[in-house]
Amino acid sequence: MAKIYKQQGNYADTISCYNEVLHFYPLVVDDLVHRGNTYKEIGRVNEAIKDYSHAIIICPQMDEAYANMASFYEDSGHVEAAIKSYRKALAIHPDFPRATCNLLHTLQCVSYMGLLSTTGARYTQYLVTNEFVSSTWFSHLNSEKLVHLPHCYFVNDYKQKNLDVLDPNC
The missing domain is CATH 1.25.40.10 (Tetratricopeptide repeat domain)
Known part of the structure; x- marks a missing residue:
């Protein structure tokens, strides 16, 4: 019932x-x-x-x-x-x-x-990024609202982590 x-x-x-x-x-x-x-x-x-x-x-x-x-x-x-x-x-x-x-x-x-472009998660409302990583041309593909900050950088340094495989002149 x-x-x-x-x-x-x-x-x-x-x-x-x-x-x-x-x-x-x-x-x-x-x-x-x-x-x-x-x-x-x-x-x-x-x-x-x-x-x-x-x-x-x-x-x-x-x-x-x-x-x-x-x-x-x-x-x-x-x-x-x-x-x-x-x-x-x-x-x-x-x-x-x-x-x-x-x-x-x-x-x-x-x-x-x-x-990458978007998470698709409903609980993520904003993505702090810059124009290079998340272009306004493609902002309609994001589920989040984009907050563009000038000179916004990714914190990790992949060069330090991968020194053994990178060209030392990079």
């Missing part, structure tokens, strides 16, 4: 159904996860995390709870926690397509942060 209510957008009755089931059968982890998903959809994030965490305590092999928690972490900008949760889900269930795809996307956001 809860699934029908949810499809109709009736979240209050959806949660009531899950509450009733969980009152009589508190160890049904699938219903905990589904109620957590409903909480997440209506913005009650703390309750969602509580349900996912409770499901993991009851059933540490609940890969879906880890993946859903990771999705929350990613949406809220906690990238490292998201990566950790996706990896836990994949350790339990290596053939978990949603967790695999989301982990790859999350790792990509971390790897390209401030480099």
